[in-house]
């Protein structure tokens with residue numbers, strides 16, 4: 298094969314519509330071929346072989362493959378370690394340039410640097426672009442040109458900057474005839490990668506305008522089937538365009554949903570600017586907390602057996618669906634860190650294993666918020682009361698009864714810890730740690 302090609306490497310942007318890297322590849326003037334790698338460095342680490350994310354990826358990669366086949370082209374799908382796959386691709390094709398979209402996680406940044414170096418050694422250009430957020434890196438800074446560490450002023454600035462320019466879609470469709478014409482290649486199956494299907498359908502990729510118009514009134518009530526969008530898995534893997542969604546949210550009567558998308562950008566920029574948060578507290582002094590880290594209590598929390606119905610309902614929803622309502626994520630996370638005094642990193646790692654929408658930046662941000670150690674954290678002495686939270690946000694107990702049907706049976710456990718005692722213990726422990734400085 299001698300014709301020089303432009304390759305576009307899809308990662309968290311599994312769509313042909315409004316995809317920045319794809320747009321630039323199509324405009325390069327050369328035939329374009331998209332590539333997707335099932336990354337063994339990530340997949341080999343997953344111990345549950347029924348993983349919703351891998352199942353979703355296989356479904357979406359097949360969808361793209363079919364769309365491209367209809368245009369007389371294909372998606373090159375490989376299963377392996379990126380550096381090995383790229384070495385092979387370089388020997389198999391005449392590649393002029395490679396295009397990809399930015400990723401902000403430490404692993405991904407290191408990976409891209411290594412691939413960029415490999416491509417450069419073969420005199421192949423590597424071009425990367427912003428795609429999965431509205432604003433990235435240094436685009437929203439304080440007056441002193443430093444990154445924001447508090448959400449409210451960040452969001453004010455974010456909104457001021459949010460002109461139509463940033464919400465315009467990249468019209469990839471106009472250039473689809475530039476996909477390289479070739480016969481379809483084979484896509485690896487779940488079984489070939491040693492995974493099993495769960496078979497449950499995934500949420501829809503669209504959100505009705507009506508939900509956005511009333512989102513502020515519905516979003517905190519986990520019993521409502523459509524109180525939130527459930528788009529998180531699509532945002533995670535880029536099967537929806539953030540620009541399309543933000544445009545829709547900006548046009549809605551209620552702007553609360555737009556604020557949620559701003560939170561998403563905020564946590565991406567926190568991870569990008571402060572990579573230490575991946576392993577440590579954003580506020581270093583919180584790493585001095587003497588966590589109790591009781592393994593038996595952790596196991597009960599994981600299994601939804603704490604005797605606090607709203608916590609147990611949330612954990613069971615997570616274990617069954619791979620998704621948990623945001624309000625309940627806040628309650629379960631706070632309960633682990635404050636009531637049980639278990640290191641937030643344990644909870645973060647458990648969510649990372651189970652969430653179908655797992656995203657390092659949002660998950661880390663949510664956990665550090667709950668632990669009080671994060672950028673925008675509430676003062677440590679504010680401890681959620683899970684019983685009051687349940688009364689307020691699940692007043693009829695519909696959500697709880699759905700996930701904890703044995704609530705009134707003698708088999709349902711007594712509370713693992715008494716609230717007033719746990720609250721005081723958390724405050725004392727935090728105070729002691731922070732006094733050390």
Ligand SMILES: Cc1cc2nc3c(=O)[nH]c(=O)nc-3n(C[C@H](O)[C@H](O)[C@H](O)COP(=O)(O)OP(=O)(O)OC[C@H]3O[C@@H](n4cnc5c(N)ncnc54)[C@H](O)[C@@H]3O)c2cc1C
Pocket residue numbers: 516525526527528529530532533557558560561564621622623624626627630648652654655656657659660661662663664667
């Ligand atoms: C402890 C904890 C862990 C979390 N872990 C994750 C995670 O791994 N992945 C993830 O996408 N979200 C995470 N969140 C944020 C939030 O809970 C989910 O985004 C939301 O529940 C997904 O459901 P939805 O799509 O119906 O959300 P909606 O309420 O419909 O919101 C729309 C979108 O906005 C974004 N969003 C909403 N809230 C937040 C937030 N607080 N931070 C960042 N983005 C937000 C998400 O992309 C979401 O899909 C976490 C929150 C907490 C408290």
